[in-house]
Amino acid sequence: MLIVAKDKSEVEKLKAQLSVEFSMKDLGLAKNILGMEIHKDVKGGRLWLTQEKYARKVFERFNMLDAKLVGTHLVNHFKHQFSATFCPLDAMEKGLMSKVPYESVVGSLMYLMVCTRPNIAYALGKVSKYMVNPGKVH
Template structure:
């Protein structure tokens, strides 16, 4: 239900004969209204809280519930608009939550998750391993910027570029700025940023450098962006279920690019 009263004109083709001058009062939200996303989120939030879930303070799209048996830990639901991922140690808890959601909302169960938000999920159940990658997204990015057949690079940034990344190399005259305005610099950096946020923290340093010059990029900065594009491959996160480091997320980096 809306928090305010909203009227709309009668839709074309559905106006009542003789009452064309009247308007309709909305009783519930419709797709396309500015209020609709908020109303949906409010309804979903109220339902999850009624089922004993708590909304994460750090990420409002994550709901948590501790099950009665402490050894089973948490039931976690991640929401993106109207797509959901449910995680729990006990599969019966997942099925229970899905049944509760289906009773309240019209839903479609897609089974074990294989892909979400351009991220691919690969499982090795017997080996206790899970991969999170963005290979298809990376290939689309390379294809978009005509870099699909470029020579792959082994590092996201090389030492000689670091000395060239300064305001000294920013375009100074209208001719240089005009040439750089035709280069899709911002689009390329933005596309790489999505990779960085989801599965590729190894390119964070390089993107941090080139992002400083989005307002007035020079030719050398575009060369750095292309180098980073040549670096992105089928890499991603690999999680182990059974390891002495299972409780710690560990990352490795070749700090001196040797």
């Protein structure tokens, strides 16, 4: 369980109440949860989450560490690529694309999007339209 509050006394109060009903162990300050790293700036009064390690694992898993970086805003030369005209039509093309882990890549990136990277939502929305029949261009 992760407990967060502006005032540390509120956290202590809740922990005391919970320990009456449940056997508990205090593990101290949380550093990560569900694959997300927790960062805290006490002086600035900020708390934020990152998924740098998860993202690196995704990029390694799908051989994307050397991928060319682009902004998440789909620039004009990418917009024409998000079309059903690039979906495979014959059995040979479909067979080749069946070896590409398209759904796994999109799903892994969606976890990043939901947790810490909402800025990739538009691009993922575009590519997820072709989950059933993605083409090489997609």
